[in-house]
Amino acid sequence: MRPMQIEYQNETFREIISEEFTSKKFDAYAYKERLRADAKERSGVTERFRDAIAESFEHVGDMASEVISKSAFGPSETDRKKLKISLLLNAVNSLKTKGRLDSDAQVVLLWKLPKSMASYVRILLKEFYTAIKNEIMECHAAVDLSDDVVDRIIDSSNREDDTNEDQY
Secondary structure, three states: HHHHHHHHHHHHHHHHHHHHHHHHHHHHHHHHHHHHHHHHHHHHHHHHHHHHHHHHHHHHHHHHHHHHHHOOOOOHHHHHHHHHHHHHHHHHHHHHHHOOOOOOOOOOOOOOHHHHHHHHHHHHHHHHHHHHHHHHHHHHHHOOOOOOOOOOHHHHHHHHHHHHHHHO
């Protein structure tokens, strides 16, 4: 009877213990992630990322021109200008209304273009938004710290805290 009682207790109470262990482990993980974010913030990653994004967005018109030049059709110079303005207007409108670049918008803004160009502009918008998103990811990858560097920063700050506590 005693072995069955022990087995029952192990099955019943082990779950509670493992839940507590998981909760503690999760709290430690969340704390470590907060430390990592703080270390990145202190090292200036956010500022460098903002600067890189601002510099990239100064050339967003060039990205629109590049998307149009890669298109299958070779529109005239005036049509290129109208397509570029349409792309930029749709991007600004999407950011203002939805807060993100959404190529699945119900209405596509056409600047001095016929309504028959709406589906063509929608395709170009998808390519344009993809180019912008790729640029943002490249900017982030260029300024982001690797996990090893962040871990070393955290470890060095922990060592400094330990030596400061020893002094007092």
